[in-house]
Amino acid sequence: MITLKNVSFSYDEKQALSNLSLTIRKNDYLMVLGRNGSGKSTFLKLLNGLLLPMAGDVRVENLSTRLHGEEIRQKVGMVFQNPDDQLVASIVREDIAFGLENLGVPLDEMQRRIAAILSKMGIAHLSEQNVNTLSYGQKQLVALCGVLVMQPSCIVFDEPTTMLDPLNRKNVMDMIIRLHTEGNTIVHATNDPREARRGATAALILDRGRAGFHGHAGKVTPSLLRRFGLNA
Amino acid sequence: MPRFIGEYTYKDTLLHNLAPQAKILMVVFASALLFLMEFSKLAFILIILCIAAKSAGIAIWKLGALIRPFLALYAMILIFYFIFSPEKMAEGLLTVFRFIILIMVSHVLLATTSISALVRGFESLAWPVKAFGASPRTISFMLSLTIRFIPVLFLEADTIHQAQRSRCSQRRKLRSVSLLVASVVQNTSARAAAVADAVASRCYRTKGTTSINSCRAEAKDWAIAAGTLAVMGFLLWYG
Numbered sequence: 001m002i003t004l005k006n007v008s009f010s011y012d013e014k015q016a017l018s019n020l021s022l023t024i025r026k027n028d029y030l031m032v033l034g035r036n037g038s039g040k041s042t043f044l045k046l047l048n049g050l051l052l053p054m055a056g057d058v059r060v061e062n063l064s065t066r067l068h069g070e071e072i073r074q075k076v077g078m079v080f081q082n083p084d085d086q087l088v089a090s091i092v093r094e095d096i097a098f099g100l101e102n103l104g105v106p107l108d109e110m111q112r113r114i115a116a117i118l119s120k121m122g123i124a125h126l127s128e129q130n131v132n133t134l135s136y137g138q139k140q141l142v143a144l145c146g147v148l149v150m151q152p153s154c155i156v157f158d159e160p161t162t163m164l165d166p167l168n169r170k171n172v173m174d175m176i177i178r179l180h181t182e183g184n185t186i187v188h189a190t191n192d193p194r195e196a197r198r199g200a201t202a203a204l205i206l207d208r209g210r211a212g213f214h215g216h217a218g219k220v221t222p223s224l225l226r227r228f229g230l231n232a
Numbered sequence: 233m234p235r236f237i238g239e240y241t242y243k244d245t246l247l248h249n250l251a252p253q254a255k256i257l258m259v260v261f262a263s264a265l266l267f268l269m270e271f272s273k274l275a276f277i278l279i280i281l282c283i284a285a286k287s288a289g290i291a292i293w294k295l296g297a298l299i300r301p302f303l304a305l306y307a308m309i310l311i312f313y314f315i316f317s318p319e320k321m322a323e324g325l326l327t328v329f330r331f332i333i334l335i336m337v338s339h340v341l342l343a344t345t346s347i348s349a350l351v352r353g354f355e356s357l358a359w360p361v362k363a364f365g366a367s368p369r370t371i372s373f374m375l376s377l378t379i380r381f382i383p384v385l386f387l388e389a390d391t392i393h394q395a396q397r398s399r400c401s402q403r404r405k406l407r408s409v410s411l412l413v414a415s416v417v418q419n420t421s422a423r424a425a426a427v428a429d430a431v432a433s434r435c436y437r438t439k440g441t442t443s444i445n446s447c448r449a450e451a452k453d454w455a456i457a458a459g460t461l462a463v464m465g466f467l468l469w470y471g
Contacts, residue, residue: 050429078433085426088373088434090380094348097444098436105441126240132383144351146434154417 001026001185002047002076002152007056009042016042017209019056024154024187024202029180031196031217032189034206035229040189043206044156047187048076060154071112074103077152081159085130092123092142095131099150116147121175135222137168154185161195173198193225205230240346246456247288247344251449254457257355259341265464266330266337273328273467280463281336295336302335346438352447353374367438377427384423389416 002024009017017039024030024047034040045051046058049065049072058065060072080086083119093114100110118124119188121141131139140160146153157176177199180186190196196203200217207228212221225231243246245373247255269277282292299306306328313324345353355372362368396408 045429048433050433070437073433073435078430080426080430082426084384085423086430088377088380088427088431090376096442101441101443102435102437104440106442107444110442114444131380148436168457 001028001061003052003057003059004046004053005057005059006060007046007053009046009051011041011042015209017046017206018138019218020142020211021056022183022214023209024078024206026153027099027183027185028186028199029186029196029217030202030204031193031200031220032187032204032206033191033193033220033225033230034189038178038192038206039209040206041158042076042132042209043204043220044187045191047154047156048073048078050226066195073165074150076156077139077147077150077153078156078158079144079147079160081162082135083143083163086143086146087139090130090132092129092131092134093118093127095142096146096149099146103150112152113149114145117145121145121148135168136163137165140164140168140172142204142209143144143177148179152184157186157190159191162191164205169195191231193220193230236326241341242346243289245288245344247284248345249400250456251453252345252349253356253445254449254453255341255345256350256353256357257339258457258460261461262337262464265461265468268332268468269330271326272331274326276467277464278333278336281333281340285340285343288340290340291345292367295339297460298335298339299332302331306331314329347379348376348445349447352443352445356449358367358449369438369441373436381423381427385416385420388419392416392419 001010004023005021007017007020008015020043031160032040032043046053046065047060049058051071052066053059060068060075064074065070065072070126076175085097088098096117097110098112100113115124118127123138123141123145124135126138126142131142134142140163144160157174160176161172164172171197173195176186176188180199188196188200196215197220203215203220204211204218205213205220205224205228212228213224241398266274266277284294286292309328309331310321310324312319313327317323340351351372354375355368358368361371373424389412392412396412
């Protein structure tokens with residue numbers, strides 16, 4: 001579904017990713033591990049065309065991110081670490097509608113999809129709430145709704161549980177696993193290997209912008225994690 | 233400010249259901265007319281405003297309560313009149329009365345119109361900016377983002393301030409204020425970059441879009457706005 005071929009990216013002088021090549025297949029659950037500054041966020045942003053590779057090519061369903069940015073952002077949704085940065089409207093219902101408005105979805109269809117996604121996530125009662133009054137856990141679910149309502153086939157999560165308490169962390173993780181079992185492709189960057197290991201089918205460990213390990217999630221052992229300076 | 237902005241609650245009333253652009257234009261023109269009116273006519277407008285507020289489910293005492301937060305402003309106006317032209321104190325009182333009604337009109341507008349509907353209203357009235365190459369959707373989106381993030385920035389400033397205090401920084405010292413401002417500015421620019429990514433990842437564009445909030449003003453909306461302004465105009469010239 002997503003192919004990276006010899007991808008490199010740098011911020012000014014600092015090399016963030018070097019010569020990375022891998023394939024994410026349809027319905028994979030790829031956990032992306034790595035220490036701070038290892039290139040996880042850069043890798044994720046390359047997947048939906050928020051960043052374009054300086055060398056190499058990123059293709060989503062055979063479309064290059066260089067040429068089909070908007071089309072790709074419909075296919076690859078992204079949930080960020082801090083939900084406060086992702087919610088752009090003041091009212092929950094209006095925030096979820098934001099992506100659909102941009103895609104030009106007709107009003108009836110928009111209302112139907114929003115009602116369905118709110119009900120699926122169990123937050124229909126928050127529909128008319130001001131987003132500033134929500135807890136972090138609720139905000140993260142609203143942010144997820146805003147992405148899912150656009151019906152992407154792949155969802156990229158950039159450390160989505162970092163700012164949450166244990167209960168909300170579990171809720172969001174349950175939802176990610178449920179989305180995977182429903183047939184979505186998941187890419188999940190995290191600092192906590194235990195968290196993603198629950199549902200992951202594949203793993204990528206980034207180390208100073210390079211793929212230190214890429215393979216089956218079951219092969220991620222404590223000793224492997226320690227080798228890359230990660231908490232086992 | 234939150235006292236005004238946060239007070240909107242939806243009710244099924246004529247004023248709540250009036251198109252926002254009609255309400256915005258009505259308030260703009262009515263505010264201009266208010267400054268041409270004398271005491272007796274303003275008193276008549278106040279009665280009409282109270283009836284309108286009551287019909288929209290706004291308690292009259294809430295309108296009265298709006299006088300208090302601006303008492304200092306009114307006192308200042310009256311003091312200036314007293315110092316510079318004591319013979320025109322009646323005019324000073326008239327100015328204060330106009331301000332009070334203006335604030336009440338704004339309150340009725342904000343209490344019957346959600347922020348997002350107001351933004352949409354501005355968007356549909358901002359079509360002339362297209363002539364200068366600007367996009368009404370971008371302008372309204374920027375407005376909406378500003379409104380969304382004002383409380384977040386206040387919260388952030390408060391957190392930084394508390395962090396400073398926990399390390400024995402004194403609030404009034406110029407250095408701690410400048411550090412607070414620098415931290416807020418730094419965090420704001422980092423946040424702006426993150427928001428830009430989030431907006432782009434949700435396919436933001438200015439053309440070919442639709443809207444969840446239908447904001448079409450119908451003939452009845454314009455008729456109500458025009459009727460209200462006509463009554464005010466009639467009162468001004470023939471009353």
